[in-house]
Amino acid sequence: MELERPKFESVETENLEKWKLIGFGGFGQVFKARHKKWRCDVAIKLPRDADGDIELCEEANHMAQVSFHSSVLRLYGIYSGYPPNGGQKIQLGIVMEFMDRGSVQTLLETLSGPPPYPLAFRLAYEIAQGMNFLHEKGILHHDLKPSNVLLDGDLHAKLADFGLSRVSTSVLMNSKEMSTVKGGTPEYMPPESFDPLYEPVRKFDIYSYGILLWSIICGKKPFPDADPGLVKVRIPKGDRPPCKEIDQTKAEGLRELVGxxxxxxxxxxxxRPDFGGQSESNDIVDARTEMQNMQLDHQQSNTSSPSGFTAEMPASNDTLDIPLQQNNVSSSARNLTEHEKAAEFVDRNRKTLIQEVSEVLAIAEELGDLVHPEAYSKIRATRTSRDGMRELFDGPLRSGGRRVKAAFFDALKKHHPDLVERLGG
Structure with missing residues (x-):
């Protein structure tokens, strides 16, 4: 079979430094490395042997179709070279966005329980948004679970490891969990999938999404003590994670979410409902729209930020300081953090900033790694400062969340202090 290599930006060994192994499994290895020219860390997935190149290229082609969505892990390019794993032949690899803030799984483990409800609602909505986009592109995730939902600096969800990949590394710092079942993880697989003749369809992912919601709401793994072989027997017989422990009166919209x-x-x-897009029946509920309505209802019941969540994830996954109760939002969550104040200022004054900020390139340079090289190139190529600001707002400021907006606000104060003061910053 002739290998059709994806036509993406090529990343050579000489472009990378500070390699570090962060994951391994049946498919191969995942490294963290620093890209010298891009000035940012990247994750590189390498197959175990040459036979894995075909599957790797297929996965890269899938990622290329969806990685520009804000809720999907970003693909940067294809690696080709001699990595520091002792290989004597040129290896191909996928170069991806590196996430050092953890996954939903690491968040639940660190909290030893569920996240605050505002964050849980937001995660549920963002995952549904990402899954809808995958399904509209004709791509099945096929292994949707907490370790495959990554979190950025503001705890926004990003889908990873989709496209029937055998490896299930989450491209995280110190993450070594790999899938042991080709095509999915038993606890998150629908009953029909245990039939050897089963061919996956979109309803596979819908089922997995339901189990994932339970994990987020309850803060733990489904069937934690059950043998995988027993799980495969019990799920087709109707066994599901228990819902009796969920107090559905704890938050507005929780009863609907459980339903x-x-x-x-x-x-x-x-x-089963549908994420949206290519619905198989007009009678099937659009889960994505339903989640959006729940999220909006929940936001309106809080005076805090859209997420209602003020915690900042640390650079490593060793500790997590979260000033919130696990099952309800404390009073501190109702006060805006400095990041939230900065983000609110940026959002409120978007039109004025586009019209009046002139030091766009200088500000973009101040943001450093927070602006991807592609976005920086687009800003630099614009003819006017207004066009540059529009690129900045539509790109890094839109996808990067409060953290990027806070850094932008600091740079803005440095280069345009009078403007910031005039606008009440």
């Missing part, structure tokens, strides 16, 4: 979760894991695939 959605239970419909997603229905034993009859035709009764």
């Amino acid at each position: 959605l979760m239970e419909r997603c894991w229905d034993g009859d695939p035709s009764k």
